[in-house]
Amino acid sequence: MSTNTFLSSLKNDPAFANVWQELKWRELVHVSTDEAELEKLLGGEPITYYCGFDPTAPSLHLGNLVQLLTMRRLQLAGHKPLALVGGSTGLVGDPRPTAERTMNTKETVAEWVGYLQGQVQRFLDFDGANAARMVNNLDWTAPMNVLDFLRDVGKHFRVGTMIKKDIVASRLNSDEGISYAEFSYQILQGMDYLELFRQYGCVLQTGGSDQWGNLTSGTDLIRKVEGKSVHALGTPLITNADGTKFGKSEGNAIWLDAAMCSPYAMYQFWLNTADADVVQRLKVFTFRSKAEIEELERAVAERPHTREAQRALAYDVTSIVHGAEATDKVIAASAALFGQGELSVLDESTLVAATAELPSAEIGNGSLNIIELLVASGLAASNSAARRTVAEGGAYVNNEKITDPDTVISADGLLHGKYLLMRRGKRTLAMVVAKP
Template sequence: MSQLNDLESQQNDPSFANIWQELKWRGLVHVSTDEVELEKLLAGEPVTYYCGFDPTAPSLHLGNLVQLLLMRRLQLAGHKPLGLVGGSTGLIGDPRPTAERTLNTKDTVSEWVGYLQAQVRRFLSFDGVNAARMVNNLDWTAPLSAIDFLREVGKHFRVGTMLRKDAVASRLSSEEGISYTEFSYQILQGMDYLQLYRDYGCMLQTGGSDQWGNLTSGTELIRKVEGKTVHALGTPLITNADGTKFGKSEGNAIWLDSAMVSPYTFYQFWLNTADADVVDRLKVFTFLTRAEIDEIAVSVAERPFAREGQRKLAYEVTALVHGAEATEKVIAASAAVFGNGDLSVLDEQTLAAATAELPSASVDGTGLGIIDLLVASGLSDSKSAARRVVGEGGAYVNNAKVTDPDAVIPPSQLLHGKYLLLRRGKKNLATVQVSGA
């Protein structure tokens, strides 16, 4: 994420009676504690709320983005966010439904805490009367002895209740089973809520609905220890209309860190959203108003070929995560690759991302004849076929037509001193990386 978000331009939709009604319309409420009381709470005086992010990877991903934007919407409604990055829970790992996590080293987790804190900071305002605050649960768990943990916190948890939690139950019925370490995770998360209630008067925790057992471990702990009622809100797990898991691309998560998923790849992910999903995605992942989204919905239904919804979605979310400048570069790269822009103005990272899925070849930098390039890149099967392509006006190098079959491409035309983009006709593309130029 190379660009700061323009937080000042963000606002909730004033057409809703309150923030709870907007969250419901956007499809962000899957499960919660007492809905009537929670709506009253959020419609009243500012309250402190939190969401936790565990450093089990060096970056947050699209599932976390749902929570970050929910936190921002609540902050825009006047409430006070606490961004918790779990320096201690990250050492343990939330139980996955299928297998035990591999524990990362303390140094690795500590390093990742810093990465995630920086990402969280980009989505919240740390100024003003309801400024966000960052917290790390290692601060209150590290000084606690095992005996004190068992006496002061563990005694309030009932094993039968813990066994019924979804993640625990699924693991118990698997061949892998579950370790005592991961089994104890819900106690740690419950303790976090108790600590934040005591330190900041925190009244609400948000998270994905698959975290519901962990969320309610905190509400129950506070009820038992403090005799107070606090709240939890679980957002739905985002899935595609065909039932597949959202945010996965060939088995890889869509990360928010530009070094792990380039802005170009990120933009293309959203641009490829199915028509059946695009309106729901606009509701969850953008600050567009109900009226604006309703208008786009008409276009999606009546003119799906125009892909207005996908283009708006891709722009808005990429700008949120990577900034407007990076997003404009991505759009320019897409146009340039297909012949509608200047390739030479693209930085090397953007060019590499934009051409990453194209066929590619490596050649030596001496005597770069157009015929040899077309054959080496796979755009032509033979030299005679390549000559026909050139003769028919269908050969392009860096979007410039080449009409002489004996043309030799000079080193001055190499993009960033080593790349060429070849095109046969309108849509057949390939890249060549030149060595020794």
Template sequence: MTSQTTADLLATQSNDSSFENVWDEIVYRGLVHVSTDEGALRELLAGPPITFYCGFDPTAPSLHLGNLVQLLLLRRLQLAGHKPLGLVGGSTGLIGDPRPTAERVLKTREQTAEWVDKIRVHVERYLSAAGENGLRVVNNLDWTEPLSAIEFLRDIGKNFRVNTMLKKDAVSARLNSDAGISYTEFSYQILQGLDYRELYRTFDCVLQTGGSDQWGNLTSGTELIRRTEGVTVHAIGTPLITNSDGTKFGKSEGNAVWLDATMTSPYAFYQFWLNQEDTDVIDRLKVFTFLSRAEIDALAVQVAERPFAREAQKRLALEVTSLVHGTDAARAAIDASAALFGQGDLTVLPGDVLEAAIAELPHADVDGTTTVSQALVATGLVASLGAARRAAAEGGVYVNNERVSDDSVTVASLALGGKHAVLRRGKKTLAGVTVAS
């Protein structure tokens, strides 16, 4: 995080005034994949302030890209005057929602409590605590832990039908797998339903948001409230963010893009957005930025007419990196990108930014005796020492943006701080080298 404060960040944000209703804007931005009654939701969100919530389980020490979708949806609803509740799952985090493939490894109470505190900080960064519709953070351990097993089964479990629970996508997938599903994870949807009812009773909460893959858990709450309270409440399921081959981004898939700078560096985060495909970038701008419809339409024209300029990707990367890590970190990432390709000075980059940039390149660890030729081979920039010598003789080898014609010099003698070096062959082929101390 940089010197940019949460107040600074939130002060720059607004909904697009060209939309009559916040419902229309979130639909335009592709934030509604599935929902309860659309007409009722549109009317509800156009009326007096309502209370709404989203839950975040502490199954890791950081939130990730999918959670950012929820946080931005919550922020848009808050900007429209509605009242957000951010739920951190001190109890559901001890259980874990069922994954489609395998049982989760349960975390200790101490680990879960530590991660609850980290998740709370993330949630508080993206939503304002000021005013009558300021953020309120709640922990479901507060109302779940006092329940006895008998109370849970009689008062809550009695309202759920096993045949309905079995039809939920995650449960069905696990039942048809070799792993099966434990009673613990099978019960997760009951706990989430209990959360919604508790928030309805305490805060008059009438809307829950979550990922569309959680739809079964979302509707467990709407059904419990209908059965026990006799009222209709609502849910919105957002689309899953996938890469170009349709694979979901997330910790379960091993390709999570984390919001914590120690887990995904601001440089790597910036590069992720910069590398979005032309076919995806406009949708990403709609979901992840506060740019207006007019600004996004103008960038769509740029994509169509001048795709090689990648203006939309550059703006996307700047906006989202600034949102998550601050403007200083975003500018440092831009400077690092330019410097790596010879359009800036590597020596002025902060050490952590340089290390993060090098970590994203094909990389080799070498010792103090390794020559430039050997490093080129070790990093895969050339296939052989002979090819390395020819590339250097032809003027196509650079170390830290300085042309190297003598390939027999050691990398250590050219490394920044005697430790890091960026090797470049030609204009665009890069690799990183770290010299062992």
């Protein structure tokens, strides 16, 4: 069981007759094999399904979160997940639309496999009757020599079909072209599905709709080799209503690793969701019921200024990824920055994350006069401007109003021994870091 008690408490919506109907309502079905057969399959006895994650970075990101939560929903419906972290496919990388991926060393990929396995384990239940299982495709590709690969697997793929796949076709028509290594990726993924079908009876693969060509390479291979029909489900690519790319914040991906994207940064990302996008995000990224989401949809229409839907979304997703305790710290930090809570109760990592985007300055430990601090932090352009700010009652240090221009902040006043949160007026903030 996941150690994240918030995630462990979440359930599918009982208002739906089956999980397929819930996936459809949540707009998680963009493309699939036989819909009627899939609904019947998912509404019957437990099946085994899988989703793959390639270690092309040291962390998963929000695009992967769509798959992880889809896997979670299927597991809650009684089905058995296989989480594949691709130790072999990660060495090649699936084709990108524009150019070849940079190949990472075997040592780096192996290290990243471990990171991603740890992340995936947080989202699935590895105990019980329908326990998840972690698999690594390096286990069955590493022992295979190239001749066996070509004879036993490659012979079932037709080049004409392979080059018609959207991603391959776009690369063939580009100046970059495509290498044989990336061209062969769909064969490797197809072999994964065949292997999991043989070993575990796996009959469904899920993934992003941009991976549809790779997903169907597996269904086609199993049909040719085993004479059996299996299924694939492609979730939609998440985009913003204005057409911009989803999952980016100031040019950086929103990673699931707290060291790469803090809980504070993640919370703020979801809190800033546009009204036009928030209901769809609630469907995809939370386990809130249809009734709850419809109520939040009414709130967006009738009282958008309250941002109820955004706050619900930010709380749920941050709690799913990092736990409710981390989310509560984030909310406390947000309030404390503007004087609505105690800064002293914030742990250092939360304080640093919450103030990461603020203007900052370093100052010597012996230079903690309020006038110098206001100038050093950029909150006042000159000593005289700083004195006016103090005289007008607009100077704050760690949320304490400073009324005497001769005030010197003692070392005891430093948060965690080195930080001072400076504020001018109600909302203009800066951070000062005292050097040892």
